[in-house]
Amino acid sequence: MTKNAGMRDVAELAGVSVGTVSNVLNRPDVVAPGTRARVQAAIAELGFVRSESARLLRVGRSQVLALLALDLANPFYVEVLRGAEQAAREAELGVVVVDSAGSAVAEAGQLALLAQQRVRGVMVTPADGSGGTLAEFGRSRIPYVLVDREVPGGGVCRVLVDDVAGGEMAVAHLIGAGHRRIGYVAGPLGAAEFRDRLVGARRGIGAADGCASLAAEGVHEPARLMVIEAPGADIAAGRDAAARVLGLSAAERPTALFCGNDLIALGVLQALFAAGVVVPAEMAIVGYGDMELAAGAVVPLTSIRLPAARLGRAAAELLIEESGPLAAQHVHRDVVFQPELVARASSLPVRSPGS
Amino acid sequence: MTKNAGMRDVAELAGVSVGTVSNVLNRPDVVAPGTRARVQAAIAELGFVRSESARLLRVGRSQVLALLALDLANPFYVEVLRGAEQAAREAELGVVVVDSAGSAVAEAGQLALLAQQRVRGVMVTPADGSGGTLAEFGRSRIPYVLVDREVPGGGVCRVLVDDVAGGEMAVAHLIGAGHRRIGYVAGPLGAAEFRDRLVGARRGIGAADGCASLAAEGVHEPARLMVIEAPGADIAAGRDAAARVLGLSAAERPTALFCGNDLIALGVLQALFAAGVVVPAEMAIVGYGDMELAAGAVVPLTSIRLPAARLGRAAAELLIEESGPLAAQHVHRDVVFQPELVARASSLPVRSPGS
DNA sequence: GCCGGTCCTTGAAACGTTCAAAAGGACTGG
DNA sequence: CCAGTCCTTTTGAACGTTTCAAGGACCGGC
Numbered sequence: 001m002t003k004n005a006g007m008r009d010v011a012e013l014a015g016v017s018v019g020t021v022s023n024v025l026n027r028p029d030v031v032a033p034g035t036r037a038r039v040q041a042a043i044a045e046l047g048f049v050r051s052e053s054a055r056l057l058r059v060g061r062s063q064v065l066a067l068l069a070l071d072l073a074n075p076f077y078v079e080v081l082r083g084a085e086q087a088a089r090e091a092e093l094g095v096v097v098v099d100s101a102g103s104a105v106a107e108a109g110q111l112a113l114l115a116q117q118r119v120r121g122v123m124v125t126p127a128d129g130s131g132g133t134l135a136e137f138g139r140s141r142i143p144y145v146l147v148d149r150e151v152p153g154g155g156v157c158r159v160l161v162d163d164v165a166g167g168e169m170a171v172a173h174l175i176g177a178g179h180r181r182i183g184y185v186a187g188p189l190g191a192a193e194f195r196d197r198l199v200g201a202r203r204g205i206g207a208a209d210g211c212a213s214l215a216a217e218g219v220h221e222p223a224r225l226m227v228i229e230a231p232g233a234d235i236a237a238g239r240d241a242a243a244r245v246l247g248l249s250a251a252e253r254p255t256a257l258f259c260g261n262d263l264i265a266l267g268v269l270q271a272l273f274a275a276g277v278v279v280p281a282e283m284a285i286v287g288y289g290d291m292e293l294a295a296g297a298v299v300p301l302t303s304i305r306l307p308a309a310r311l312g313r314a315a316a317e318l319l320i321e322e323s324g325p326l327a328a329q330h331v332h333r334d335v336v337f338q339p340e341l342v343a344r345a346s347s348l349p350v351r352s353p354g355s
Numbered sequence: 356m357t358k359n360a361g362m363r364d365v366a367e368l369a370g371v372s373v374g375t376v377s378n379v380l381n382r383p384d385v386v387a388p389g390t391r392a393r394v395q396a397a398i399a400e401l402g403f404v405r406s407e408s409a410r411l412l413r414v415g416r417s418q419v420l421a422l423l424a425l426d427l428a429n430p431f432y433v434e435v436l437r438g439a440e441q442a443a444r445e446a447e448l449g450v451v452v453v454d455s456a457g458s459a460v461a462e463a464g465q466l467a468l469l470a471q472q473r474v475r476g477v478m479v480t481p482a483d484g485s486g487g488t489l490a491e492f493g494r495s496r497i498p499y500v501l502v503d504r505e506v507p508g509g510g511v512c513r514v515l516v517d518d519v520a521g522g523e524m525a526v527a528h529l530i531g532a533g534h535r536r537i538g539y540v541a542g543p544l545g546a547a548e549f550r551d552r553l554v555g556a557r558r559g560i561g562a563a564d565g566c567a568s569l570a571a572e573g574v575h576e577p578a579r580l581m582v583i584e585a586p587g588a589d590i591a592a593g594r595d596a597a598a599r600v601l602g603l604s605a606a607e608r609p610t611a612l613f614c615g616n617d618l619i620a621l622g623v624l625q626a627l628f629a630a631g632v633v634v635p636a637e638m639a640i641v642g643y644g645d646m647e648l649a650a651g652a653v654v655p656l657t658s659i660r661l662p663a664a665r666l667g668r669a670a671a672e673l674l675i676e677e678s679g680p681l682a683a684q685h686v687h688r689d690v691v692f693q694p695e696l697v698a699r700a701s702s703l704p705v706r707s708p709g710s
Numbered sequence: 711g712c713c714g715g716t717c718c719t720t721g722a723a724a725c726g727t728t729c730a731a732a733a734g735g736a737c738t739g740g
Numbered sequence: 741c742c743a744g745t746c747c748t749t750t751t752g753a754a755c756g757t758t759t760c761a762a763g764g765a766c767c768g769g770c
Binding site: 016017018019020023030031032035054056057058059060 | 717718719720721722724725726727
């Protein structure tokens with residue numbers, strides 16, 4: 001009772017050798033039914049739990065994948081986790097999560113921890129954009145997959161969301177709803193994600209212009225994009241950006257805002273509400289990311305939904321392939337997923353578009 | 356290059372024995388500075404990472420704690436994690452997270468995984484309220500701490516929030532703001548948390564009545580509590596409950612609602628907004644949990660803030676004590692934290708209280 | 711009765727660490 | 741020159757699994 005039961009104890013109780021116990025655990029079909037039952041009874045009686053460390057030590061391959069999230073408070077990663085868990089379960093693996101809280105040094109620490117544990121593979125959204133931390137981690141020869149992020153220096157698998165397409169569909173949606181003056185409330189444009197969405201937004205505007213001139217249905221104000229860079233990527237930043245928009249003259253002010261993420265959108269919504277601007281009648285809003293709170297906002301938010309679970313599943317699958325017996329045939333690749341627009345009340349079409 | 360470097364390789368390269376390498380790693384002070392430097396150089400050159408499994412196998416004590424969250428999408432657990440990580444870092448331990456998504460069977464699976472890994476200890480908010488799963492896990496002799504939950508069968512440490520006090524302070528706050536007819540929009544009363552908050556709410560009402568009669572400042576409508584049980588604990592449930600409140604006559608309808616959690620409060624807010632009831636002038640709202648989205652709601656939500664990080668820190672500390680060298684002196688105990696009310700716009704005092 | 715199979719079980723050697731005990735060397739004081 | 745001390749390094753036995761070659765028992769066919 002003072003010590004944990006090991007295979008030796010089980011073997012003794014069942015009157016067999018440890019080799020047989022191991023067989024019951026790993027290749028049950030190879031041991032005679034009677035013996036197997038006896039061993040299983042012994043296992044249950046002793047509450048035996050096989051030591052993963054001893055197993056790993058011997059066999060050299062762990063049974064767990066790790067997800068190193070950039071910020072667990074972002075539900076995106078939770079959804080990624082769910083997808084990964086699903087794929088992992090099918091391969092009889094476990095998934096543990098760890099997060100870097102956006103700090104490169106925490107990230108390095110967590111990677112060191114995972115390397116020591118010899119996890120089977122790591123799904124990571126790096127905090128250190130330089131790729132240095134990951135390069136260091138690469139020496140451990142543990143495979144990893146980048147999630148929703150690219151870093152310099154290839155030779156690695158990546159699962160990505162097509163943010164350009166996301167930006168384009170947001171703007172196309174607003175244009176389709178009759179808007180011509182559209183604002184893009186970006187997060188810091190230093191971040192690739194906000195830049196990509198901007199590229200997409202511009203593309204959406206361009207497509208509309210082409211289309212409009214073709215259709216030539218009366219005198220059309222050409223679609224225009226105005227870029228507002230928020231000071232951050234959270235609610236407060238959204239409030240701040242909205243204040244700037246509200247400062248514009250009626251003629252200049254956009255009639256619709258595409259926000260770089262849902263938090264920014266929420267801040268915008270809050271500021272507009274405080275200023276008495278009604279959404280969507282006087283200002284339409286589209287968010288990005290489709291967090292749960294987008295649907296739960298007072299005016300439910302139209303948003304771009306990211307297929308996070310599919311990212312997670314794909315990442316896990318790539319990892320399983322790369323760390324499995326067929327690792328030799330593995331070739332690094334990118335898997336790109338398309339986002340999807342979820343229309344809600346915040347962008348209902350307006351009666352009279354334009355000024 | 357084909358195989359990972361082990362201590363043997365390091366020793367060879369540095370021209371010492373493995374024992375010395377082990378000493379450099381574990382008791383650097385005991386080895387001569389020159390030798391130490393040589394070994395460290397070899398370690399760096401080979402990119403050696405010590406195998407935690409081998410170490411664990413030998414020494415029998417892991418370096419990682421685990422947090423088994425009920426639902427990672429709930430930011431509460433992320434905050435718990437942050438607190439736990441802080442305490443863990445001080446003890447040079449790592450923390451991994453795993454979640455059960457509220458499912459008892461997933462929970463059992465995750466616990467089995469953690470038992471195999473021989474983690475140092477587990478912080479858990481059990482999905483299986485019966486305590487059966489945990490009792491089974493207890494056989495592994497891995498210490499665990501209950502987080503924000505009690506289950507039948509003691510003999511375990513717990514870190515808790517005083518939900519009764521939380522309920523009381525919410526109601527007291529509303530009464531202080533001049534409200535007399537208060538509604539408690541509970542989640543399913545099968546859950547202990549919502550029951551505790553109800554007890555607290557009643558206590559708050561009781562205290563006010565005592566006070567009011569004492570103060571005898573004019574004719575006072577006595578404070579009353581009306582309980583509305585929502586069909587769930589999410590946004591939709593809140594909307595549903597709000598619809599019921601809106602169906603009441605003006606004389607009956609509460610002037611303030613204390614919601615069992617922030618999601619319910621958000622749903623309520625959404626429904627009130629849609630019905631044109633203005634918050635807080637016509638209806639004050641208090642949430643529970645103070646999630647980020649409480650502050651981000653159109654009308655920033657007054658809410659009861661839970662000291663989640665402190666829970667996490669306390670849980671980790673208990674675990675460290677219980678699994679450390681002083682385990683013998685460890686006595687199981689409960690650590691109870693007081694929540695705190697964060698007043699925001701949704702419960703601003705009204706001019707003329709009562710009907 | 712012996713042979714070749716088939717099935718099941720055993721025993722022992724790894725895996726990469728840690729740890730305690732022992733060995734080795736360099737001084738010191740006698 | 742020896743015993744004693746101190747400091748550093750080596751040695752080898754664990755830790756709990758898996759794996760695999762080899763052994764034993766039994767069976768049917770000759």
